Amino acid sequence: MRDHVPALAGDRIARTEVSRQLALAEERLTRTLGGLLDVRGSAAVGIRWRDRDGERQFASSRSFVSHLSDLCDRAFSLCPRVSNELINRRTLSTAAARARSLLIEALATNADQPGLGLSSQNTPPERAIYLSVLQKGGIHVQREGRWEVRIPEGGEDRLNFAPALNAIARILKPVGYEVLATRLRGTDFGMRDGLIPLVIAIYLRATWHETAVYEDGTYLEQVGGPEFTRITKEPEHFEFQHCAIEGVRAELYVQLGAALETRLSERPALLDIVRPLMTFVGKQLPDHSRRTRRLSPATLAARGALLSGRDPSALLFTDLPKAFDIEAIGPE
Template identity: 35%
Template structure:
């Protein structure tokens, strides 16, 4: 009795102590748990190694399971044995001796009723557990996926004629509790009110919201959130917590932001909850409800992003942040890497790509990028500054959106310039396509033929056609270019178009395809004067040409260098005559 009083548990009604006569061997089991908990708390390296963190969590769970099993075996409260001697204590005081398991459980039930007045009343043995079986966990994951994706469908899109385990979970946890119901505008997820809270879920959701709001816009780890919800007076079990959280995320979607390993999550979906249920310590949650003088700025930003908000609710922070973050996530790689944007557009692009906090993004980082001070939560902003912020953001978003199309436009202008054409758009393409098709059937050299075929490809849309040419010339898709790749493209295009023209001049020396054997000769003198011509050997001249070729080859065998020099001199004299 003296030892029990020293534990300091008089004000801990949730603790009931059983003191068997012998507890030898238990110290090792307790020490094993304490060792792994020490590792979890004091090893900083775990924060950057999710696999190691998961392994530590598994080891703690395994050690606790072993201790629990040995405790249950020792106490054997379900089947009292004759002569069993266990002393029971509650709030530091001894209890009467229990004659049967029923008497013990009746007393424990009364204690639990007083400790957990706000506990949920969920009659589903698959779900309402501390640890789910693998089959039940899979069914819960599928149900959560339906909640997140099919909230507007009857039975969350499931076939009511079939009875998988997730259907029984749905009927008992969502349908019977009125969390999923059909209103005037159709089926939807809603949080319970006092009038229709048949499963007593309202206290759990109220506490969840209260915990989030107490952070004043800050984040909370889901492992800490789950821990709070599992304590008195709610005492929600681990099996049902992810489902309750999914329901809350749908019902409060405009206020909820989720983070995985510190990064903002754009879409809260089923796969995310599968990971969340396994390692909640890697996830954080934030409640972003708009209030105060920032509303004026927010309402103007809402028009900038053209947010699609359901008429049944008021818009909030996430309605603006989510389209902006999704916009940044879908930017082409070129747009993410280029520096060919204005200073403010570069700052806005980087702020969107590195966004972590919705409120910080909208009211601090984006205003700074637009050259205005942060938007205070307590002091009204000058209307001129609000206008400057909104207009600057809208202008920069347009510039960022048009960055890659502008690159394609420059590719088009480079093609027109090198081919000496003044047309653009479809007219330019039609002209180049005809040139490409005409030449492609006559050439065999790989690079010229590939260029001619790309020019002549009329099946692709205009933008894809320009991307195709850019990929060929620069050996890299324009969508993945850096700024230096555009310079490489322009240099390579000059050389390729020159070769294309020279080849075309051989195939069409007089404006039409020739049957003669042709070669283009170009000679540069030391004076800088260049002379060139296209030489042909017709079919009728072929036998005579062969005879002359053999005579000239005799001179090259005697003195090759001298023969080359003399031949060049004779050619220079005769080119153009």
């Protein structure tokens, strides 16, 4: 309801109240179902269970719970296997939410450091989550002397994160945060809300050179803990987009990288070029230079494109060429 009623989109107070009422209703439903389906002790012995495998009865509550566990394993076979209950919950405690935010911030800023630069003294909760998810899952690894966040593959995917991370990649067109979250909650994944922001943050860090994030249409240079706090509170304001380069655009990418003296990724990544340009114009260019009209028409058009750019691909291959009376550059 809160995600599909247009009237709630701009009313934070109403959304908060709806969320509270939904939580109360869910709690009442859980209590009611718990009373009807009490499988403790000998209660499960009299249960007649039907599913796609047929009908069966159980000799004990243990056998019944084991069967339910097998069904869930099949239904949510693509879900990451995270045993840390600090993060793998529907609703996080205040301390766990803060730990998740600190971990996401470390992902955004310290991916090149051992342990993401998190304090190891007394193992604070953010480090405990790091150890049980990113380290154990083969997500934050050292390669050729450098630490990096990557999408694990094959036998290195010890916690089954690859299916969820690859599912995110398939639907970035661009797409809103809530669409991603709904996919991860849904069929095959069944992911809990406490884990979803961290999984999306992992994907962003692993594919940062080719994934753009927008808040109300404005490109975000960095997406860390504070940004994800806003994302989880007001997801309708955020969009994610995959930025790919192919064909003749890849050749131009190399030439632009050389001209701008920019360090390029091994794989062509559009944002390697766009980020420095937008950062320079948006943050490093003096205020007078951003406002003056005493420039050539082409320079004014280029500055305008950089200041108002929303789509990195359109900016680099359509808007900037147009500013200099050059035809848009297609992929072929």
